[in-house]
Amino acid sequence: xxxxxxxxxxxxxxxxxxxxxxxxxxxxxxxxxxxxxxxxxxxxxxxxxxxxxxxxxxxxxxxxxxxxxxxxxxxxxxxxxxxxxxxxxxxxxxxxxxxxxxxxxxxxxxxxxxxxxxxxxxxxxxxxxxxxxxxxxxxxxxxxxxxxxxxxxxxxxxxxxxxxxxxxxxxxxxxxxxxxxxxxxxxxxxxxxxxxxxxxxxxxxxxxxxxxxxxxxxxxxxxxxxxxxxxxxxxxxxxxxxxxxxxxxxxxxxxxxxxxxxxxxxxxxxxxxxxxxxxxxxxxxxxxxxxxxxxxxxxxxxxxxxxxxxxxxxxxxxxxxxxxxxxxxxxxxxxxxxxx
Amino acid sequence: xxxxxxxxxxxxxxxxxxxxxxxxxxxxxxxxxxxxxxxxxxxxxxxxxxxxxxxxxxxxxxxxxxxxxxxxxxxxxxxxxxxxxxxxxxxxxxxxxxxxxxxxxxxxxxxxxxxxxxxxxxxxxxxxxxxxxxxxxxxxxxxxxxxxxxxxxxxxxxxxxxxxxxxxxxxxxxxxxxxxxxxxxxxxxxxxxxxxxxxxxxxxxxxxxxxxxxxxxxxxxxxxxxxxxxxxxxxxxxxxxxxxxxxxxxxxxxxxxxxxxxxxxxxxxxxxxxxxxxxxxxxxxxxxxxxxxxxxxxxxxxxxxxxxxxxxxxxxxxxxxxxxxxxxxxxxxxxxxxxx
Numbered sequence: 001x002x003x004x005x006x007x008x009x010x011x012x013x014x015x016x017x018x019x020x021x022x023x024x025x026x027x028x029x030x031x032x033x034x035x036x037x038x039x040x041x042x043x044x045x046x047x048x049x050x051x052x053x054x055x056x057x058x059x060x061x062x063x064x065x066x067x068x069x070x071x072x073x074x075x076x077x078x079x080x081x082x083x084x085x086x087x088x089x090x091x092x093x094x095x096x097x098x099x100x101x102x103x104x105x106x107x108x109x110x111x112x113x114x115x116x117x118x119x120x121x122x123x124x125x126x127x128x129x130x131x132x133x134x135x136x137x138x139x140x141x142x143x144x145x146x147x148x149x150x151x152x153x154x155x156x157x158x159x160x161x162x163x164x165x166x167x168x169x170x171x172x173x174x175x176x177x178x179x180x181x182x183x184x185x186x187x188x189x190x191x192x193x194x195x196x197x198x199x200x201x202x203x204x205x206x207x208x209x210x211x212x213x214x215x216x217x218x219x220x221x222x223x224x225x226x227x228x229x230x231x232x233x234x235x236x237x238x239x240x241x242x243x244x245x246x247x248x249x250x251x252x253x254x255x256x257x258x259x260x261x262x263x264x265x266x267x268x269x270x271x272x273x274x275x276x277x278x279x280x281x282x283x284x285x286x287x288x289x290x291x292x293x294x295x296x297x298x299x300x301x302x303x304x305x306x307x308x309x310x311x312x313x314x315x316x317x318x319x320x321x322x323x324x325x326x327x328x329x330x331x332x333x334x335x336x337x338x339x340x
Numbered sequence: 341x342x343x344x345x346x347x348x349x350x351x352x353x354x355x356x357x358x359x360x361x362x363x364x365x366x367x368x369x370x371x372x373x374x375x376x377x378x379x380x381x382x383x384x385x386x387x388x389x390x391x392x393x394x395x396x397x398x399x400x401x402x403x404x405x406x407x408x409x410x411x412x413x414x415x416x417x418x419x420x421x422x423x424x425x426x427x428x429x430x431x432x433x434x435x436x437x438x439x440x441x442x443x444x445x446x447x448x449x450x451x452x453x454x455x456x457x458x459x460x461x462x463x464x465x466x467x468x469x470x471x472x473x474x475x476x477x478x479x480x481x482x483x484x485x486x487x488x489x490x491x492x493x494x495x496x497x498x499x500x501x502x503x504x505x506x507x508x509x510x511x512x513x514x515x516x517x518x519x520x521x522x523x524x525x526x527x528x529x530x531x532x533x534x535x536x537x538x539x540x541x542x543x544x545x546x547x548x549x550x551x552x553x554x555x556x557x558x559x560x561x562x563x564x565x566x567x568x569x570x571x572x573x574x575x576x577x578x579x580x581x582x583x584x585x586x587x588x589x590x591x592x593x594x595x596x597x598x599x600x601x602x603x604x605x606x607x608x609x610x611x612x613x614x615x616x617x618x619x620x621x622x623x624x625x626x627x628x629x630x631x632x633x634x635x636x637x638x639x640x641x642x643x644x645x646x647x648x649x650x651x652x653x654x655x656x657x658x659x660x661x662x663x664x665x666x667x668x669x670x671x672x673x674x675x676x677x678x679x680x
Contacts, residue, residue, distance in 0.1 A: 027500060032525065036507040096466065100459035119440035119510050122462055126436065127503035129466070133473065137489070145485040151476070152492060156474050160367060163467035167376040170459050185372065232487050 004326045010063070013076060020084040020095050021093035022133040035116070038130075039124040043095055043112050048065070050109040057107065063086045064331065065198040066217055074206025078142035082201045085155060088132035090194060093162055095125035095159055100170060129159070143205055151201055159199040160233075164338060165189020178256045180265075184225065191231075192224025200224075202254035217317035222311035227335050229304040232257035234338070236288050237297055247277045249284045268294045308336050346667045347613035350403070353416060357402045360424040362386075364475040368467055374454070380465040380471075383435055383452050390449040397447065402669065405446035405538040408556055414546025421475050422541045425495060430474035430534060433502055435465035442508060454576045469499070485543055491541055498537040505529020518596045518603075526564065531571075532564025539563075555658035562651035567675050568646040572597035574678070575636055576628050589624045598643060599636035608634045628664070648676050 021044065027035040042048040045055030062083035069079040082226055097103070097109040099121055105111060113121035141147050167188035172178045173222050199220030202212040234240075235250035250257050254277065263270040270291045272281070279287060291297065311332055320328065354406040361384065376621065382388040385395030402423035409419040438451040439461055445451060453461035458531050479488050508526035512518045541562030543553045574580075574656070575590035576599055590597050594617065603610040610631045613619070619627060631637065651672055 030503070030504075032522070033504055033507060035511070036504065096462050100462060118458070120507070122440060122465075124438055124502050125462075125505050125511065126469070127500060128506075128525075129469065130496055130499045130503060134493075134500065137493050137496065140489065145489065148489065149480065149485065153477050156470055156477065159470045160467060160474065163463050163470060164368070164370075164373055165377065166461070166463045167467075169374060170463065171375070182372070203489075 001268065006330070009067075009070070009076075009323055010327060013063060013066050014059060016077070016080060017059055017066070017083050017087065020054075020080045020135070021087060022137075024084055024088065024131050027134060028131060036101065036124070036127070039112050039116055039120060040128050042115070043124070043128075045107075048109075055107055055109055059087055061090050061194060061198045061329075062330070064132055064195065064197060064220070065202045067328050067331075068199045068202025068220075068326045070202075071320040071328055072203040072206035072208040072212060072318065073321060074202070074208075076128060078139075078319065079202060079205040081138035081142065082151060082205060084138075084273055085132045085136040086194065086198050087161075087202070088128055088135055088153065089159065091196075092125050092129040092132060093166075095121060097166070099125075100166070102309045139205070140154075147204060147207075151204060153205070154197050154201060158193050161189045161193035164187075165191070165193065172256050173254075175256075177202045178261060180258075180261055183256070183261055187225055187228045187322050188221075191228045192221050195224035195227065196220035200248055208318075212318050214313050216315040219311050219318065222307045222314065223335065225309060226307035226332075227306060229258050229300055230335060230338065232259060233300045235298065236260075236291065249281070249288070251279045251284050251287055254279070259291060259300045261279050262299045263291045263294055263296040266296075270294050272297065308332055346663045346670070349407075349410070349416075349663055350667060352405050352626055353403060354399060354416070356420060357399055357406070357423050357427065358396075360420045360475070361427060362676070364424055364478075366430065367474060368471060373615055376464070376467070377583050378599045379452050379456055380468050382455070383431060383464070383468075385447075388449075391399040394448055395449055398428060400671070401538045402432050403535060404409070404535065404668070405542045407664045407668050408542025408560075411660040412543040412546035412548040412552060412658065413557065413661060413670055416541070418479075419542060421478035421482065422491060422495075422545060423474045424478075425476040426534065426538050426541070428468055428475055429499065432465050432469040432472060433506075433534075435461060435468060437506070438574060438615075439465075479545070487544060487547075490544060492546070494537050494541060497658075498533050501529045501533035503529075505531070505533065505638055506656065512596050513594075515596075518601060519602055520598075523598065523601055524653065527565055527568045528561075531568045532561050535564035535567065536560035548658075552658050555654050558654035559651050559658065562647045563672055563675065566644050566647035566651060566672075569598050569647060570678065571646045573637065573640045573644065576600075576631065578599075589619075589621070589628070591619045591624050592621055594619070599631060600658070601638045602639045603631045603634055603636040606634050606636075608640075610634050610636065644676055649674055655679060 019186040025037070025040065028040060038047055045051055045057070063248045065086055066076040066079055070076050094106065094113050098106055099113045099118055103111055104114045112124055131153065133152070136152055139151055165186050165188065168182065169190055172182070172186060191222055196217050197220065202218035232250070235255065235257055239249045250260070260274065264274055270287065273287060273290070312329070315328065344419055365377070365380065368380060378387055381384065385391055405423045405426055406416040406419055409414050434446065435452050439453045441460055443452045443528055452464055473492070473495065476492055479491055505526050505528065508522065509530050510515065512522070512526060536557050537560065539551055540557035543556040572590070572669045575597055590600070604614055610669065613627060613630070652669070655668065
């Protein structure tokens with residue numbers, strides 16, 4: 001193999017993912033259906049006010065999929081249909097999520113339902129979900145029919161897990177008590193299942209053995225759980241939650257995240273205040289400090305580290321190949337040390 | 341073959357379809373996810389207040405699929421996964437439709453969103469859509485991998501057409517003018533695409549040639565258009581719209597259906613009143629009579645007959661086999677002559 005730097009690899013993948021997504025999206029682009037297409041293109045950060053790289057997110061999931069494919073010894077180009085599929089699936093879930101959470105903004109831009117209304121936004125999400133699965137079917141040109149069927153089924157199963165996780169998440173909002181076990185079950189469905197299947201699909205498409213696919217799957221699973229734990233940490237002690245924008249703190253929204261569940265289980269001062277509800281932005285600093293004193297921050301940090309270690313353990317067992325190996329480790333470590 | 345009466349055939353199919361759907365739905369039935377499963381089981385008419393055959397609808401689409409399979413020379417049992425898939429897909433679209441239309445009732449029962457709220461109903465619809473596609477994958481056990489891939493793709497493409505039709509339907513509500521051409525494009529996506537793919541899938545799974553599959557596909561396409569035209573007719577001159585429940589008339593809801601579009605194009609008295617909007621239940625009788633006088637009823641009836649004839653022309657070209665042939669003709673004729 002030629003010398004490919006990790007940076008070269010990443011920089012050739014990003015536009016190829018975007019290009020693959022554009023190809024699929026043409027299936028929804030007809031002159032009479034212009035706003036239908038535009039709602040989706042807007043959400044993907046391609047069109048409308050504020051369009052551009054900032055609005056697109058990091059395309060973390062398709063990158064993970066392509067890198068895993070290379071790491072497991074495959075050519076990443078043949079995994080592009082699956083990469084487009086997972087990113088479209090992720091974006092479908094965001095469109096519906098924003099309606100369900102009543103969120104007016106995503107990445108600093110108005111959400112689809114806010115601009116086009118709930119009925120059209122539900123439909124745009126349904127269409128994007130369908131386009132995700134249609135994208136996956138383009139693997140027909142690059143893999144065997146057995147691998148194709150497995151990949152199609154894996155994505156559908158992941159989608160079912162997403163809806164289960166979403167159900168639990170919405171139900172928890174209205175529950176007085178949520179156990180840590182229930183919390184992890186929700187995160188497994190809502191966050192980890194899709195990240196896990198990205199790694200699994202990459203290995204599958206590379207033609208890896210069942211055991212190697214399983215190692216990558218577990219890698220993605222633990223990475224997804226660690227990702228969520230870190231997200232929960234940032235929701236209380238991250239830059240946005242602490243500096244200035246106290247109204248963005250998860251303490252204000254009342255979300256039952258990992259540090260909160262830990263804090264409640266301690267039955268101390270934090271728990272007392274939390275159970276009264278309605279935390280105001282002005283109190284956020286003090287309550288976050290209280291939760292930190294009672295061990296909520298340390299516990300969450302430990303969990304993130306424990307889960308990242310489990311992810312990497314599984315990753316090494318898969319005997320990953322350079323240069324993708326280094327990039328995947330980078331990704332895992334950046335997840336752990338990000339600030340926002 | 342033994343003597344199977346059409347009635348025998350139909351009566352063995354209905355419970356088999358229900359059974360197949362139950363099998364798939366177990367994938368969403370876990371103790372911790374009880375209400376998640378129940379929302380879907382309720383919508384399917386299996387659980388909750390008013391559950392029972394009346395709440396289930398006619399299961400017309402899966403029956404059409406199984407009968408087409410037999411009619412094209414196949415064994416219907418092997419098409420059961422596809423039959424469950426189309427019925428689940430249809431029901432997914434109803435769950436989301438009811439939210440989009442703000443409908444509190446379906447088949448005399450409260451809708452899913454009305455009971456569990458919009459966020460959970462969106463999610464239940466997403467899950468049912470996913471279960472539809474997972475159902476289709478069970479064809480793996482009964483057909484070749486080529487037919488499997490084709491069937492999976494056909495269902496996804498149909499789903500994309502559904503979202504396009506839905507987009508147009510919601511957009512038309514806010515348009516001053518809709519042409520007949522635009523109307524038929526909407527109906528093709530929203531109604532005919534799914535009915536068409538039922539017939540096509542039946543023939544495909546039977547192992548029919550491409551040309552025979554195409555005949556069945558066209559049969560379903562025209563049947564779907566005829567079905568909608570008749571639905572539109574009943575929405576103004578049907579029993580429910582005329583006798584007593586004038587508030588259920590499409591004239592009151594302001595829907596731009598086929599007879600209305602015809603009436604508007606005549607630029608007569610009906611058109612004048614229609615364009616003023618806000619038709620009250622008390623006026624429904626008189627305005628329906630006006631539209632009838634101006635040819636709206638006759639035009640719609642002619643269209644239904646013309647389309648049904650096109651459907652049957654295509655059907656006969658497929659050289660359908662008894663006893664399914666007779667049942668399928670029955671279905672087509674009942675569609676044309678139904679009153680509600």
